[in-house]
Amino acid sequence: MSPFWVGVAVLQWVVLGYFVLLQSSYLALNLSCLMRILSGAGWREAEWPLRLSSHLEPPVSILVPAFNEAQSIEPSLRALLQLDYSDFEVVVVSDGSTDGTMQVLTEAFELQPLPEPYRVQVACERIRGVYASQTHPSLRVIDKDNGGKADALNAGLNAAHFPLVCSIDADSILARVSLARVVRPFLDDPRTVAAGGTVRIVNGCSVRGGFLERIRLPRNLLALIQVVEYLRAFLFGRLGWVPANALMVMSGAFSVFSKADVLAVGGWRVGTFGEDMELVVRLHRSLSREARDYRITFVPDPVCWTEAPEDLRSLAGQRIRWQRGLCESLWENRSLLTARSSGLGSRTAFGFHALFEGVGPLLEVAGYLFFLTGWTMGWIEPLAAAAFLLLAVGLGTLLSVSAVLLEELRFRVYSRPTQVVGLLLIAIVENFGYRQITAVWRCIGILRWLTGRDRRWGAVKRAGRLSDAVGVLER
């Protein structure tokens, strides 16, 4: 046999080995998540006495970065101001908006300039003014020069009054108890420095007064597939890492941090596409270097709902940005992998993200191309190509179905049996085309990160309610 055929055979093994390793890692995460969910399952309703209504809940500053959100900012803020929580303030940061966001805010909330001392603890672009609402005492607005989402969050961080800060997207839709839920880890374990919440897809649901009224599945196929994708990402992709204190990704759409710790690491990093992930990885790196006993945790209950893109172009843009953000975060904090102070959990999680989330799409697309080319050119037996396809589809379906099962075990957000059947069908359908095309987009993201092209706040075409949210979605 010529070296060429030996190479083809070896490559076959490499590709197969990679896929098996990748999916086995996800299955292991799945098991970790299942254990955690089962340990907290049972009669969930019985936990209601832990709902805290005392005035001693830790006060929270909610930071809302807004860039050209004139269309949606008012209802979003009205909903935020009605959160079921005893003590919080909302700090909206208009990041040099040019669409009249400030005017909308001024009229809707009767803003007046407030000569508040603005203490610059982390650098940010020039502050034009600080305003307070005459109608809502807990609302302040900061108008500043444009500097990006991370810069806006830093400006809000400087102005925050309270020891916990919650970063939220201006378009996030919450439940009234969302904040109380995501703050609970801080009450239950004083070592907690950050807690993220589960984000779900709002497409298809009815929203009234900024709150979710009725949960339904979207009619649009792309959005429907993303429902299952989010289940996978947020259930075992995040919850699975919590027992090892190795959660690397928290959605910028709704996460709570200890203000002192965020300030200590210098706030959100400006100029990255994934400032939410980057901050979490940096917190891990910094706190493990200090040998601090800390917890970065995750609340699996659905606390935030966001609109998913319904057209390929917007979805492609979103995924390209997310992949860039992921690569930037991993690269900037690569010392987490090698530093002696890093714990085993953090190193494993970092290695996992680097291998399977960072480089993974390249290997995945190379694998597809290899099998496709090999099959067309007759290098690979049709049976071998079919076996590869069966394995990829089988393991992919298994992962998605188990995510739906986890959802059913714990949350039962989608209450009708037909909705569950729909999700199970999607778990199969998404393997034919969707996964492959997202892998291609992620490869483009990697290439753009390498070449440093196109650094802007992205804009996704939405169905009307919401604008973009930068984040990272794992498989």
Added chain:
Amino acid sequence: MTGALAAATADVAVHVALLAGALALLAALLLGALTLLLRLRAARAERRARRVSDEWTPALVRVAAGRDSQPPALRRSDVPAAMLLFSQYAEALTGEAHRRLADLGREAGFETCALELLARSKSERMLGIMALGHIRASDHWPTLAELLWKRDLAVWLTAARALARLDPVTAVPVVARRLVARNDWHPAHLTRVLRLLPADAVAAKLAQELSVSPPDRIPALLRLIEASGSPACLPDLRRLAAVSSDSEALAGILRVMARFADPADAETARRCITHPHDGVRVQASTALGRFALHRDSALLIDRLSDAAWWVRQRAAQALVGAGRVSRADLERLSDLLPDPYARDALTAALAAAAHDASIGAEGHQVA
């Protein structure tokens, strides 16, 4: 030879892939079927819970109001759902209404069910503990007291509250001893336990602990004292403040003193207003503001030029909030202050106070 080996391995790879893929698909099918079964079972449980709620809600309201005393008929499978509903109502009630509900709970046989739940999942265990507290099942005091040694905070909290419901006076030393032994409390948790206990008895017990605790336990104890809501510890705190050199302890003592705002503590705050540690100066400034004594205005004005940002802010807020110096005088003072940092702090505090006054809000206590 190499070629043959490569061909053989490739062949094995194909078979491995086929087998693994088929197994994965089979597992996915099984999990999918399980998911559907769970959905159907959950739908049945939801229907049952709705039925129990329809039957029991009016009954609980009638019993709490004293218009009835008999529980509705209950199937064994409905007991946990009814007990959950009962506990939700009982948690919201006090006095005679709570006692009537407790009688109903005993009559409905919740005691046996609650004991069974203690051996199940965490949530069910918590429901069992809660129900035992509400029906005042005193016979099970040892079982509940044993749960105070559990590491799980939620179970501990529920057990402590149940003991406090069974016998608040007897519960004080038992609960307080364990409270002191742990340091993973948040004030919100503490309040939920302590408000069921006699505040002065708790404070007295904590004062005892204060005198025998090592210095590193003092800050945690001070948080407990603050949460107890009783000023009975203040004399002990004054004694401790006079001898303590630990800045964290001093800051904690001043925070508690500010909370109860007893003018007898003003001397301690005055002594600490120039303490080398800025955390102590912050709390001393806040405390002086709360005592609102005119003679302390000069001390607070001095702090407007403090090197620490927080001390300047707190001193300014204390001056404005105390109300001992008129707004007009403070505005004049602001114009006259030579230190721009002091001027900024006072101007901001005045503006914030004016803003709060204009919208009728209470000023925020910043962190």
